[in-house]
Amino acid sequence: MPSQKPAKPEEMTHLNARRIVPKDHPRIRFRGQLDLLQAHIVKTQLELEGERDSEALIAELEEILDLLRRVMRSEVLDEPLAEERILGLTPEELRAQSHDPKAHFGIDPMTPPSRRFGRAYALINLLRAQARVAEETAVAAFKASPTPAQRQILRVMNRLSSAFHILMCRIQADVEHGR
Numbered sequence: 584m585p586s587q588k589p590a591k592p593e594e595m596t597h598l599n600a601r602r603i604v605p606k607d608h609p610r611i612r613f614r615g616q617l618d619l620l621q622a623h624i625v626k627t628q629l630e631l632e633g634e635r636d637s638e639a640l641i642a643e644l645e646e647i648l649d650l651l652r653r654v655m656r657s658e659v660l661d662e663p664l665a666e667e668r669i670l671g672l673t674p675e676e677l678r679a680q681s682h683d684p685k686a687h688f689g690i691d692p693m694t695p696p697s698r699r700f701g702r703a704y705a706l707i708n709l710l711r712a713q714a715r716v717a718e719e720t721a722v723a724a725f726k727a728s729p730t731p732a733q734r735q736i737l738r739v740m741n742r743l744s745s746a747f748h749i750l751m752c753r754i755q756a757d758v759e760h761g762r
Contacts, residue, residue: 599659609724610658616717617655623713624648627706640703640750643670644710647746654736663732667739669746674738681745681752688756696751704754711747718744 595603596611604611624644631637631644650669657664667674680687696708718740725733756762 609720613717613720613724614655614658616713616720617651617658620710620713620717621648621651623710624651627710630706631703634703637703640707640754643750646670647743650739650743654739657732658736661730661732664735664739667735667742669739669742670749672746672749674742677742677745677749681748684752684756688752690752690756690759694755700751700755700758704751704758707747707750707754711744711751714740714743714747 591597591603594606596606596608598604598608598610624647628641628644628648631641647669653664653666656662669677672680682692684690684692696705698705718737721737721740725737729737
């Protein structure tokens with residue numbers, strides 16, 4: 584009679600092919616936040632479909648979605664990401680634009696979120712907030728002794744909320760400048 588592999592306990596999951604961990608393991612929690620952020624992006628894309636001038640924004644969200652899929656793969660396999668650009672921008676360019684919206688978009692910095700900027704703005708703001716939560720879980724998962732791939736993931740997650748902020752700035756600028 585062949586021996587059977589013991590069943591994996593329900594409260595455990597695979598961290599990788601060789602190791603199972605509790606489902607509340609910090610890396611598993613990070614993966615859950617990546618899943619949640621991806622789900623919110625897809626929902627946002629669907630909600631924006633058919634709205635005037637939304638095609639470019641939907642395409643930019645698709646680019647971010649693709650990056651998050653690559654982040655998930657990188658995290659699971661501990662492989663570096665081939666590219667760190669978001670919205671076609673380097674991490675340095677993302678930081679510069681998100682930290683100086685006056686110079687880049689002609690809008691005042693630190694404008695509180697407002698419904699007056701419209702539905703797309705509100706939806707992107709939700710994605711920005713969700714990206715920050717995902718970043719916090721990445722920090723918790725990798726803070727002890729991150730591998731080079733994990734350091735890269737931390738850098739990307741740090742810039743992701745900046746990318747969403749840039750999208751918000753573009754929308755706000757369009758509203759404020761009547762475009």
